[in-house]
Amino acid sequence: MFRSWPIGPAIILVALQISIGEKSCVLWSSAGPVVLNGSTFDVYCTYNCKSKQYIYSGSPPQKQSHRVFNDTTIYLKIFNLTSITTFSCQCEDSHAPDPCGQDISIGYPPACPKDIFCDYEIQNLRSGVVNCSWDGGQNTSLLHHFVLRVRTVSGNATEGLLQFSVSNKEPKRLSVNFNMSRSVDLISLWVHAQNSLGSAVSAAVNYTLNDIARPLAPILGQPDCSSRECKLKVEQSLNVSYLEIQYRADHQQWNSNTSSQTRSIGSLEPYRLYHFRARSKFHSGFWSSWSSNVSGWTQEEAPARALNVWIVRGPDSKTMTVLWKEPSVSISRGKITQYTVRVSSPSLNLIVNVSADSRNYTVPLCSHYEVTVWAHNSKGMSPPATMTSLYTEGKPLQDVRATMNGNESVTISWREPELTPAMYVVELYPEDFLLNEFRWVWRNKSETTADLSGIEPNKCYEGTVYVLYNKSLVGKTRFNQVAALESKPERSPSFEAKDKGNKVIITWKRLPRKFRMGCITQYTIYIEGSTGYHENYSVGASETTLEIKDLSPDIYTLWMTASTAKGEGPKSLKGKVPIKQDNHPSLLLEYLVAVLMVLLLLCLCQSPVVKQRFWELFRCLMLDVVPDPANSKWAKECIKEKGRLSIQLLSGGSTSTEKEEDTNLVDVEELFKQTTDTPLPTGDSTQLISRSPDADLTTLMYPALTTYIKSLSHDSDTNTTVDYISSDGPENMEEREDEDVFGGMSFLPSQSIFFTEMLQFDGKLTLDAVKIDCSDMQIT
Ligand SMILES: *[C@@H]1O[C@H](CO)[C@@H](O)[C@H](O)[C@H]1NC(C)=O
Ligand SMILES: *[C@@H]1O[C@H](CO)[C@@H](O)[C@H](O)[C@H]1NC(C)=O
Ligand SMILES: *[C@@H]1O[C@H](CO)[C@@H](O)[C@H](O)[C@H]1NC(C)=O
Ligand SMILES: *[C@@H]1O[C@H](CO)[C@@H](O)[C@H](O)[C@H]1NC(C)=O
Ligand SMILES: *[C@@H]1O[C@H](CO)[C@@H](O)[C@H](O)[C@H]1NC(C)=O
Ligand SMILES: *[C@@H]1O[C@H](CO)[C@@H](O)[C@H](O)[C@H]1NC(C)=O
Ligand SMILES: *[C@@H]1O[C@H](CO)[C@@H](O)[C@H](O)[C@H]1NC(C)=O
Ligand SMILES: *[C@@H]1O[C@H](CO)[C@@H](O)[C@H](O)[C@H]1NC(C)=O
Ligand SMILES: *[C@@H]1O[C@H](CO)[C@@H](O)[C@H](O)[C@H]1NC(C)=O
Ligand SMILES: *[C@@H]1O[C@H](CO)[C@@H](O)[C@H](O)[C@H]1NC(C)=O
Ligand SMILES: *[C@@H]1O[C@H](CO)[C@@H](O)[C@H](O)[C@H]1NC(C)=O
Ligand SMILES: *[C@@H]1O[C@H](CO)[C@@H](O)[C@H](O)[C@H]1NC(C)=O
Numbered sequence: 001m002f003r004s005w006p007i008g009p010a011i012i013l014v015a016l017q018i019s020i021g022e023k024s025c026v027l028w029s030s031a032g033p034v035v036l037n038g039s040t041f042d043v044y045c046t047y048n049c050k051s052k053q054y055i056y057s058g059s060p061p062q063k064q065s066h067r068v069f070n071d072t073t074i075y076l077k078i079f080n081l082t083s084i085t086t087f088s089c090q091c092e093d094s095h096a097p098d099p100c101g102q103d104i105s106i107g108y109p110p111a112c113p114k115d116i117f118c119d120y121e122i123q124n125l126r127s128g129v130v131n132c133s134w135d136g137g138q139n140t141s142l143l144h145h146f147v148l149r150v151r152t153v154s155g156n157a158t159e160g161l162l163q164f165s166v167s168n169k170e171p172k173r174l175s176v177n178f179n180m181s182r183s184v185d186l187i188s189l190w191v192h193a194q195n196s197l198g199s200a201v202s203a204a205v206n207y208t209l210n211d212i213a214r215p216l217a218p219i220l221g222q223p224d225c226s227s228r229e230c231k232l233k234v235e236q237s238l239n240v241s242y243l244e245i246q247y248r249a250d251h252q253q254w255n256s257n258t259s260s261q262t263r264s265i266g267s268l269e270p271y272r273l274y275h276f277r278a279r280s281k282f283h284s285g286f287w288s289s290w291s292s293n294v295s296g297w298t299q300e301e302a303p304a305r306a307l308n309v310w311i312v313r314g315p316d317s318k319t320m321t322v323l324w325k326e327p328s329v330s331i332s333r334g335k336i337t338q339y340t341v342r343v344s345s346p347s348l349n350l351i352v353n354v355s356a357d358s359r360n361y362t363v364p365l366c367s368h369y370e371v372t373v374w375a376h377n378s379k380g381m382s383p384p385a386t387m388t389s390l391y392t393e394g395k396p397l398q399d400v401r402a403t404m405n406g407n408e409s410v411t412i413s414w415r416e417p418e419l420t421p422a423m424y425v426v427e428l429y430p431e432d433f434l435l436n437e438f439r440w441v442w443r444n445k446s447e448t449t450a451d452l453s454g455i456e457p458n459k460c461y462e463g464t465v466y467v468l469y470n471k472s473l474v475g476k477t478r479f480n481q482v483a484a485l486e487s488k489p490e491r492s493p494s495f496e497a498k499d500k501g502n503k504v505i506i507t508w509k510r511l512p513r514k515f516r517m518g519c520i521t522q523y524t525i526y527i528e529g530s531t532g533y534h535e536n537y538s539v540g541a542s543e544t545t546l547e548i549k550d551l552s553p554d555i556y557t558l559w560m561t562a563s564t565a566k567g568e569g570p571k572s573l574k575g576k577v578p579i580k581q582d583n584h585p586s587l588l589l590e591y592l593v594a595v596l597m598v599l600l601l602l603c604l605c606q607s608p609v610v611k612q613r614f615w616e617l618f619r620c621l622m623l624d625v626v627p628d629p630a631n632s633k634w635a636k637e638c639i640k641e642k643g644r645l646s647i648q649l650l651s652g653g654s655t656s657t658e659k660e661e662d663t664n665l666v667d668v669e670e671l672f673k674q675t676t677d678t679p680l681p682t683g684d685s686t687q688l689i690s691r692s693p694d695a696d697l698t699t700l701m702y703p704a705l706t707t708y709i710k711s712l713s714h715d716s717d718t719n720t721t722v723d724y725i726s727s728d729g730p731e732n733m734e735e736r737e738d739e740d741v742f743g744g745m746s747f748l749p750s751q752s753i754f755f756t757e758m759l760q761f762d763g764k765l766t767l768d769a770v771k772i773d774c775s776d777m778q779i780t
Contacts, residue, residue, distance in 0.1 A: 024049050025089045025100040029078075034105045034142065034196040038080050043087050045100070046073045051093030057085055081106055109198030110144055111137030113191035115173075116205045119286055120212045122238060126182055128213070133175035134191050134202065136168060142195040143169050148176055153186040184209060213285035215240050218278045223296035227270040227333075230296055232263050232278070240280035244287070247276045270301040270333040271377075300334030302380025303327060307339075309373050309385040310425065310440045313365060315433045320365040320389055323438065324373050327382070334377030342372040360435075365389075394475035395419065400465050402479045409453035410482050414465050416448055417475070423468045426450040431460040431481060431519065457485035460519035486518030489562040489569030493523065497558050497577045504556065504577050507545045511562045518564040526561075526571075529554040551579045 025047035031039055045066075047053045055066045055076045066074040076087070081104065088101035118132040136144060150162040164176040180187070190204040218240075221233030234243060246254040247265050249272040257265055268274060275295045279288045308325040322341060326332075336356045343350040345367045354361060363369070368390035375382040399415040412426050424443040429435070441450050455461060460483045467475045495508035506525055520541040527548055528534040533556075539546055559574045 024091055024098060025053065027055075027087060027089045027100045027102045029087075029102065029104055031104075033102065034107060035081060036197060037082055037106045037108060039106070040077070040079045041081070042075045042077055043102075043104070044069060044073055044075045045089035047089060047091060048072070049091035049093055051091045053089060053091045056088045056090065056099075059086060061086070061088055078104075105142065105196070107142035107195065107197055108138075108140040110140055110193040110195050110200050112200040113137065113146065113193050113202040116189065116191060116202060118187070118189070118205075118207055118212055119214055120180065120207075120209050121214050121216060121288075122182070122282075123216065124237065127179055128182060128209075129177050130180045130187070130209075130212075131175055131177050132189060133173050136171055136174050137193065137200075139171040140195060140197070141169075142197065143167060145192075145194045146174055147192040147194075149190055149192070150178070151188040152180070152184045153188070154181075154184045180209070182209075210284055213282055215280045215282060215288045217289045217291045218243065218280050220276060220278055220291050220294045223274070223276055223294060225268070225274070225296045225298045227299040227301045228268050229264055229266045230268060230274060230276070230298065232265070232276055232294070234263060234278055236280055238282075240288075241283040242281040242287075243278060244280070245276060245278045246290075247274050249274055268298050269330060270298050271329060271335070273297050300377050300379045303332050303334070303336075303375045303377060303382030305331045306383045306385035307373050307375055308442065309371070309387050310427075311371060311387050311389050312427070312435065312438060313389075314362075314435070318365055319362050320369065321360050321362045321435060322371045322373065322387070323360045323440070324385070326359065327375060331382075332375060332377060334379055337376050337378060340374045340376065340381070343369050344372075345369045388472065391472045391474040394467065394469045394473040396475040396477040397424075397465055397467050398477075400477040400479045402461070402463070402482045404455070404482055404484055405451060407457065407484045408455050409451050410455050410461060410484075411449055411451050412463070412465060412479060413449040414467075414477070417467055419469055421445050421467045421469050422471075424450075425466040425468065426452070426463065427466070428452050428461055428463040430456075430513075431462055431516075432513070455482075455484045457483075458487065458517045459483060459513075460516060481519040483518035483564070486564050486566050488567040489515055489517050489520065489564055491515035492559075492561050492569055492572035494572060495525075495558070495560055495575070497575050499577050499579055502549065502551050502553075502579055504548045504551060504558070504579070505545065506548070506558065506560070508560065510541075510544060515569075516562070516564070517569075518566060520562050521565055522563050524561045524563065524568065526559050527551075528557045530556075553579050553581050555579075 025045050027043065027045045029035070029041055029043050031041035035041060043055060043057075045053065045055050053074065055064045055074060056062060057064055057076070064076050066076045069075045074089075078085075084103060084105045086101060086103050088099050090099035113134045113136060115135040116132065117134070118130055120128050120130050122128040130150075132148060132150075134146075134148075136146065144167065146166045146168065148164040148166070150164075152160045152162065162178060164178060166174055166176055168174055186206060186208055188204050188206045191202040193200045193202075216237055219235040221235070223230040223232050225231075230247070232245060234245075236243075242258065244256055244258040245263075245265060246256050247268075248254045249269065254277075265274075265276070273295055274297075275293045277290045277293050279290050281287045305327070307327060310323050312321050312323060313319070314321065322343075324339070327336070338353050338356055339358060340351065340353050341361045343352075343361075343363050347367060348369075350363070352361065361373075368388070370386060370388045370390075372384045372386045374384055395417060397414040397417055400412070401414070402410050402412045405411040410428065412428070414424070422445060424445070424447065425440055426443060427438070427440045429438040439452060441452065443450050450465075460481050462478065462481045464476050464478050467477075469475070489511060491511060493508040493511045495506050498505045498507075504527070508523070511520060522538045522541060523543065525537045525539070525546050525548075526534070527536070529551075531554060533552075533554065535548075537546055537548065555576055555578045557574050557576055560572045562569045
């Protein structure tokens with residue numbers, strides 16, 4: 001039945017009811033259907049049904065508490081109405097005819113039209129088009145009717161009156177166009193505005209048409225360009241006094257050249273696309289509108305300057321890469337067709353042409369080169385850019401620092417050197433020297449900073465600043481690593497742990513770049529025994545191995561982490577490494593035999609008789625070999641006949657964890673037969689380090705001994721590493737642990753030691769006199 005009534009349909013419905021004569025009532029407002037915003041008025045309803053009736057308003061319609069005017073009429077007082085409202089009236093009787101209704105609109109009367117402005121576009125010799133516009137005033141939310149009245153004056157008499165209507169609801173500038181003969185000299189015009197609530201008239205405005213005349217926009221023909229100048233064809237329907245031509249390259253600012261006769265634009269750059277537009281003006285009046293744009297390319301010229309070239313050596317130093325930057329169009333002055341690279345050294349002179357999209361050229365680095373690069377375009381080639389890979393190391397820069405500058409750019413700064421430099425070059429590349437992301441910038445001598453943008457987040461950058469004092473004196477300084485939006489590493493490196501006796505050797509690969517999330521500052525290795533032992537070791541980001549020594553037998557759990565400046569990454573998977581006690585009997589025996597033989601030889605060498613025998617036996621062979629044996633230190637020290645030897649025999653080193661290699665400590669103490677009264681130095685038998693009165697003696701002696709032992713161990717099937725212990729103590733030992741014992745000692749073969757010693761004695765002894773006292777030998 002009675003529903004929410006949209007404004008439009010309400011009126012239509014009422015109209016329909018009236019037309020079919022079935023209206024149950026009549027509704028009207030005391031102020032009419034359109035009222036001033038905020039009005040207070042009455043709404044009346046006169047009905048002809050018998051039942052009780054009501055006035056409704058709003059959407060959805062709501063029953064209002066009306067007052068009674070007389071027997072057939074009720075009314076409703078409306079206060080301060082501020083929006084368009086639908087009123088309706090209905091009888092309660094369900095059989096009553098349809099209701100009646102009315103929309104009451106609100107609004108304001110129009111304001112005076114203002115800011116009237118006209119121009120007169122001259123079409124031809126006889127007529128033009130006047131365009132007049134004005135400000136219709138504020139929004140009144142009611143439909144406005146505007147009437148523009150124009151009085152024309154031609155010469156001194158003729159008058160005409162023109163009238164143009166325009167309706168609009170929107171508060172915007174309104175305009176009308178009308179044809180106007182060129183015989184008219186003056187116009188006088190004003191605007192009427194009207195709506196349901198009132199009307200207003202603007203002030204009259206007088207124009208002399210010549211003062212508002214404008215030519216039609218000129219028409220430009222295709223420009224005809226050389227490398228620096230473009231000539232334009234301009235079509236103009238009438239004689240104009242001024243012509244303004246504007247031009248710009250790409251999307252830069254427009255540049256102007258105003259003059260009456262100019263049809264050519266000079267001072268242009270080669271090989272650019274220029275856009276042109278023009279407008280014209282009579283002696284008086286306004287500028288025409290702009291012509292549509294025309295465009296043309298200026299022609300090419302040979303490249304203006306030498307390329308920006310830099311040479312880098314590959315990380316392996318086996319290759320050298322010449323890099324250059326694509327020249328900007330102001331330097332290339334044309335489309336680069338190819339580059340020519342000349343690499344010359346005393347032994348080589350190589351000239352290659354590479355394609356226009358190349359930016360690098362790599363040559364093997366065999367000697368120092370001079371590299372020259374040229375760029376070509378259709379009009380010629382650039383001046384040569386020459387770099388040499390040969391330079392003297394000059395004084396490096398001080399205080400070279402890289403700091404992030406926001407999240408995308410890095411600032412590299414340095415202190416001005418004492419010596420005046422010629423130039424600086426700043427290199428920047430992601431960690432690990434990725435050549436395809438390598439960047440460099442030149443800085444002149446007055447600058448001490450360089451900003452490089454385009455820094456990718458979570459990537460570690462590093463680089464070098466070169467100071468070029470002159471062409472061949474260059475100082476270089478690396479700067480600290482930087483990263484944008486750094487965070488903790490996402491992963492930890494996976495590692496491998498090998499047990500080797502009582503040591504564990506942990507090796508890992510550097511964390512893959514994508515997991516680093518910045519610059520790795522350190523790796524931390526954690527080791528934990530089953531009985532509460534725990535330790536951690538931090539190593540530098542460049543390390544890939546760690547050795548943990550002196551572990552007591554246990555099963556150790558290992559894991560590691562990587563850290564950036566933002567913190568430590570997650571733990572790696574844990575690995576278990578057992579360290580066991582070695583009780584390999586046969587191996588022990590072998591060493592025992594070896595040690596006994598060494599002892600025997602050492603004892604023998606104390607006896608002058610034996611020495612003599614040996615000497616006689618081998619003199620003929622060895623005389624040439626030993627240059628001055630008598631003066632050798634070894635020979636002198638050997639007579640002292642004292643010393644204590646202790647050898648640590650370590651077996652192990654196999655990668656297999658199942659076949660555990662156990663530590664085998666053999667502590668040997670030798671007692672030599674005393675030929676003098678010097679007491680033997682006695683110490684605790686578990687001493688690992690041999691003590692000798694003279695360090696030189698032992699360092700020379702033990703290589704001989706270990707060599708011998710080692711040669712034995714070579715015959716055994718097991719993987720045995722023999723470490724020798726120097727007299728310097730365990731610190732020294734540490735350094736030498738992974739050395740090849742043979743390699744390091746090859747300068748002193750074992751035989752020569754023996755013969756050297758023998759030379760000390762003259763032939764008086766016999767083999768019978770040899771006595772060995774080995775009774776005190778201990779093995780633990
Ligand atoms: C009630 O008032 C209206 C409006 O003034 C009038 O048209 C109508 O005749 C009146 N009715 C009676 C019964 O007086
Ligand atoms: C209507 O406006 C007048 C003044 O503008 C105010 O005094 C009056 O209270 C308002 N009436 C209602 C019902 O809002
Ligand atoms: C009428 O006036 C009120 C406040 O006085 C305002 O909020 C409202 O927008 C006005 N309505 C129109 C159609 O201008
Ligand atoms: C009259 O000129 C104004 C600008 O000056 C323009 O916005 C308007 O469209 C023109 N009117 C007609 C009818 O061309
Ligand atoms: C003018 O005012 C009416 C009522 O406030 C509103 O509906 C209409 O959107 C307004 N028009 C403009 C162009 O602001
Ligand atoms: C203008 O007026 C002068 C006299 O006042 C008259 O001689 C002349 O013919 C008039 N010109 C035109 C075009 O009516
Ligand atoms: C002006 O007159 C020309 C014919 O002379 C006509 O084609 C054109 O539509 C007219 N323009 C206006 C705005 O009345
Ligand atoms: C405009 O011209 C009329 C005659 O056409 C004149 O009466 C009126 O004063 C002039 N108005 C102005 C502002 O010059
Ligand atoms: C333009 O002016 C020149 C003289 O300045 C004249 O010879 C020519 O006829 C004029 N052209 C037009 C279309 O008015
Ligand atoms: C304007 O054009 C004249 C004549 O071709 C020329 O001499 C002048 O340099 C130009 N000015 C500019 C800004 O292009
Ligand atoms: C060298 O140029 C080739 C393309 O010519 C490019 O694929 C490669 O990444 C460049 N190498 C470097 C180190 O810039
Ligand atoms: C000895 O060790 C090396 C490396 O440490 C290994 O390659 C080799 O297989 C081992 N030999 C035996 C017999 O275990």
